[in-house]
Amino acid sequence: xxxxxxxLGPWIGTAVLFLTACAxxxxxxxxxxxxxxxxxxxxxxxxxxxxxxxxxxxxPEQSGSARxxxxxxxxxxxxxxxxxxxxxxxxxxxxxxQVQVESRGERRVYSSAPEAVLAAALGYELPxxxxxxxxxxxxxxxxxxxVWGVAPGAAVPSLxxxxxxxxxxxxxxxxxxxxxxxxLTLDRGDLSLRLLVEHxxxxxxxxxxxxxx
Numbered sequence: 001x002x003x004x005x006x007x008l009g010p011w012i013g014t015a016v017l018f019l020t021a022c023a024x025x026x027x028x029x030x031x032x033x034x035x036x037x038x039x040x041x042x043x044x045x046x047x048x049x050x051x052x053x054x055x056x057x058x059x060p061e062q063s064g065s066a067r068x069x070x071x072x073x074x075x076x077x078x079x080x081x082x083x084x085x086x087x088x089x090x091x092x093x094x095x096x097x098q099v100q101v102e103s104r105g106e107r108r109v110y111s112s113a114p115e116a117v118l119a120a121a122l123g124y125e126l127p128x129x130x131x132x133x134x135x136x137x138x139x140x141x142x143x144x145x146x147v148w149g150v151a152p153g154a155a156v157p158s159l160x161x162x163x164x165x166x167x168x169x170x171x172x173x174x175x176x177x178x179x180x181x182x183x184l185t186l187d188r189g190d191l192s193l194r195l196l197v198e199h200x201x202x203x204x205x206x207x208x209x210x211x212x213x
Contacts, residue, residue, distance in 0.1 A: 042178045043136045045208040047074045050201040051135070055081070056194045057124050068195070072132050081122070092118065096129065124191060127164065134159065134166050135195065137181045164188045175202040 049072050056065035069080040079092040091102040099117040100109045110117045118126045130140040139146035143162045151158035151167045159166040165187045171179035180200050186193040 042207045042210070043138055043180075046136065046202060046206045048072060048203065048206060049136070051197050052199045053195060053197040055196075058192045059124055060190050062123065070135075077128060077132065079128070090121065092121070124193075125188070126193070127162070127186075130162055130164070131186075134161075134164075134186070135181060135184065135197070137168060137171070137179075173197065173200045175200065176204040176207060178207060 050070065052069050053067075054065060055068040057063060067080075067082045069082075071078040075095045077092075077094065080089070081092070082089045089103065093100045093102075094114055094117075096114070098109055098111050099114045100107060101117065101121055102108075103121075114128050115125060118128060127134075130143050133140045133143075139148075139159060139161055146159060146161040149158055149160070150156065151165070154167060154169075157168045159168075167185045167187075168181050168183075169185065170181070170183040172182040173180040180197070180202065182197045182200075184195050186195075
């Protein structure tokens, strides 16, 4: 097992090249849904899920997009980030203790925090630990103070936590009768991340039981 710096440099250039070569997707803005912490309470018990979709990022230095596949199994995650037409690719797997990154046939394991590893490997910050909750429309229970409201100028529900603003632009998927986010934007300073979820895989049996009347 190695630390964050040794051997990581070549990976940064590879990841940045395939991401900057991709044009960011621009989905049409849908009607604003209603959303609050309470509306997602049934999802609090969901600790296993999977999604497939597209991710775009923009910073003052660069921008790009890629396809994203994410599997979450309790504390462990597995992400696949791929450029269009098979150009570039990265597999990321880990938990709070270590991160394993595979790219161009090479695999390395790091003991640093996942956010630090992903920032170096991808070239921008991806708050994977908190995002596992945010993508479900929940606040991170370990992320500090969470403020729900309406995003200024956008009229869509928003969550502010850990220095990020998460805007929920659509909830067009459902598990049982519970809606799931399908379009969301994350902003922190000059960095903006957009996520379009094309397919959700959530077992309805993992939803929290409905409260008794």
